[in-house]
Amino acid sequence: MLLEGKKLLITGVLMDSSIAFHVAKLAQEQGAQVVLTSFGRTMKITSTIAKRLPSTPPVVELDVTDQEHLDTLAERLGEHVDGLDGVLHSIGFAPQGAFNFMEGTFEDVSTAMHASAYSLKALAAAALPLMGEGSSVVGLTFDAKYAWPVYDWMGVAKAAFEATNRYLARDLGPQGIRCNLVAAGPIRTTAAKSIPGFEAFEESWDDRAPLGWDVNDAVPAAKACAALLSDWFPATTGEIVHVDGGVHAMGI
16 A cells, blocks of 8 residues: 555644545555644544544644644654654645735734745654654645735745745755645635635636646545655655646646
8 A cells, every 4th residue: 555554644634625634534545544633723623524534543733833832743743653754734824814915914924924834844843853764744735836816925925835845855855854745726625715715716727727627626636645645756855746637737
């Protein structure tokens, strides 16, 4: 099996329609041991959704903007696993003000940057004591090469997120740790629901994608994450794998 014996930390499981949920499901089906994270009021939601997985995994509290949570993560994970072979970053947040580019305040923007970009480095650093050669960090992005409708400062945060991935690949590569991203097309997830006007993506994406696109199907993106968490990309790092039906390669 693709992930036989792997120990994986998976963030962002809030709905059974989410990419993170399907990564956890695929990982378990492919032989991995999974630990989930959540925090605050969403702990109960994640714990409930976790029961829909083939095997109910433990849920560890982690707010990636809370330094104490980060500082104690490796120790607390040690109660469940003796090491980590992979980490999935499926985290993003921006205040509503960040979805208005011209009127968004720096406070809105800094919150988005902290939770949605800096958190990739923060999570990787927190998990680092449990990772070793051959480990993999995988994050989820929404292609930041373009100025998308309605995405605004979250798009800027994703550009920073993608740059963060490249720097992580540089700094963790000497330890044999790979860092890659999956740029997924629009999926109807919790994150999508928080973006005003996100339907604009959903309505046009299928028409523009050479392979077509189903906004209700998170499995293709999840499969790409699972592959990057496996040993099948041993010399790939700093990369962005597009799972968007081919939209990224098309013109107008």
